[in-house]
Amino acid sequence: MWWVFEIIIFFYLISVGAFLIEVGTQWKHFKRKWFVGCLAVILALGWLTIFYGSFIEVKTLVVTEETIVLSEHPTESLTIAVVADFHLGPYKQERWAQTVVDTLMAHEPDLILIPGDFIFHKATDADMLDPLAELSAPYGVYAVTGNHDYEDQASQYVIDTLMGLGITVLENERERIMIGEKELVLAGISDLWYEGDTHRAMTGVTREEVSILLSHNPDAVLYSNADLADLVIAGHTHGGQIRLPWIGSLVRVPTELGNAYDKGLFEYNQQQLFITAGVGETGPRARLFNPPEINLLTISL
Template structure:
């Protein structure tokens, strides 16, 4: 316990100090990171996290989600089969890799971002969704993280939205750096991917605490179109369900980041309190996946809540039941 207190004290001292340039992090910070690496490795051995889980029941319909967790270093690649109403036939099996809450900075150095990017590229996805919080505290980290994210490769493109930390550091600067690297930033708008004569809209909104505008992002999308929405904050779920969005990809919560036995996370430990905080869920016609993300905030540690890269496999729903009209949409 004394070692933990010393580390927290050092963290506070680092937070008060001027932010260093990413390429000139001193020996003190390296020693600090090494200490936490050893601590995390020890906790990983004590709290193993590989298991298979099937989700069942969502309202009156049973939705089975393949959820196979594969541990790779300190990042889990989680596999999910998501059944989507009105998914065009040519997009059957579309694979989306999600990277969220990278928080590049003192707690997540450049080489850790590189590891996540290399792992994502090895999956050879069709789409990569970046759901915000790329940096923490300092603008000095914007260009370095954008440069490494620019090496992401996906068949239909790499798409991003901004998180609350990106707005705190400078939303325009983050968006500009990502666009410079060829990443399409969706700020309250949507884009269309095309394959085999069919289309699939991918919409994105700014962080919910700042300038999110969901109606604007969905404007022009047909009411009967399967739609994927990127939103950093999962609290958008109720508005997304009102507009009958098919699938929302979010982050922000870190899955709680620290999950203590008996006490749970900062959100609590009951299923009701953890709803829409981590993993798959649905509300009405709208499914959501909330990633635990890559980085950390406040403390540079995860307990029983490993970093995650979700790998989503989209499949058409087995029901031909048509959905009601989407409010404000065009037919």
């Protein structure tokens, strides 16, 4: 379906562009100048919006920061870089992945988490992930799969590619990481629409432990044992991709939680949930009032 959006976008830009050129060059010949002028202004605003959203904002990578406290009496802290939804394929390729990696590594995070959707829709899209080999952090680089990573039966190929690049892929499992004198439980699940299992990932984790659950889909907070995590980190929503100020996403995000939880830091049933807007696009190639983002989370535990 992506090519349908491409046809619509390029048809609008070309046809409206031609009309505006015609108006500019033949203005004196129009009899109903007020009507043609108003129509030209409206179409020009639409042209500028579509061009900006499709070709400028989508390449305007930003870094946002958030502070999150996971313990009542924190004694340690670390910086976690979160980047999701690369969606490498027809819209963005290896060069974009390199830009994201270079920007992220310039901030020297302590831990890097990637909550899924590495490819657009083909297994061979994963061949463009090579720049991710340059990702490194003192406490490691961890990832989980997203729903797009299962398209074209690509999940195992994506996982093998990531592991070959030195990235640890968590498949309904957990690891324990010592942060100074504090232990952090990091759990991760495969995509919820396919093989995700929060119960398996969080088995053995107690409420007394400080824990983070990495999930592509933020709906993980609705599942068994997920409430054991102090923080759930997710992507998937793209922040709605197309947004307007004070309104938010113009489309319903593909989660049970809905648009009330589209991007940012939330509290859900006394549990913290962080959702990144990601760095790639699906559907139309555009973003609006919602640039691709890398998130730096300062975690106190």
